[in-house]
């Protein structure tokens with residue numbers, strides 16, 4: 001039976017690239033999105049055309065009812081999620097601390113943690129009961145390195161990182177791994193539209209690395 005991967009925010013950017021790589025590795029892939037239904041369907045069509053299996057499911061990852069409806073839909077269709085890639089990027093502002101409001105900072109940090117909490121709670125208990133699961137959380141290199149204007153993203157990424165370490169500690173004895181992938185800035189994504197060209201690196205390695213971690217048997 002093919003394994004099932006859920007990629008939150010899989011309609012474009014790193015999530016879409018990861019969905020394609022995981023489908024190529026034989027996973028059935030769930031392409032989650034919020035507003036970008038057409039892009040999600042294009043990812044599904046690409047996977048299907050290449051001989052894989054994929055479905056697009058709309059769910060706002062910050063809304064508990066949406067997450068539980070998505071988990072139910074996946075369970076009915078394919079029996080559950082073997083590999084979760086928590087990728088959806090909650091929008092954030094690029095600004096200095098001087099111009100940053102509490103709503104901008106607290107909103108980003110809270111929404112990012114809430115989304116990680118909700119989707120982990122929805123997927124992980126089923127994995128623990130089966131003694132196998134893979135969870136990969138996309139964070140950002142800016143959670144450890146500093147860059148002007150990235151205070152909201154970097155702070156949210158740092159909080160996510162410690163959450164993931166605690167989750168990993170608790171899940172490891174049950175055969176479920178939890179890992180962080182924290183890329184540098186990636187070209188061709190929405191983030192890069194906010195940056196000058198010299199601050200953008202070339203994409204290539206991240207989706208392969210994410211899929212490798214999500215696909216590990218050992």
Ligand SMILES: NC(=O)c1ccc[n+]([C@@H]2O[C@H](COP(=O)([O-])OP(=O)(O)OC[C@H]3O[C@@H](n4cnc5c(N)ncnc54)[C@H](OP(=O)(O)O)[C@@H]3O)[C@@H](O)[C@H]2O)c1
Nearest residue numbers: 009011013014034035036060061088089138185186189190
């Ligand atoms: N791009 C980079 O340079 C970079 C660098 C380091 C780390 N990362 C990390 O990599 C991940 C992906 O980044 P990206 O740049 O590829 O993102 P992106 O191109 O902006 O795509 C974001 C995805 O998240 C979805 N999304 C946003 N809010 C959502 C919500 N509330 N519920 C469900 N889906 C939601 C979007 O779908 P809708 O449009 O339908 O909302 C879209 O599919 C993020 O976790 C980010 O922190 C990115």
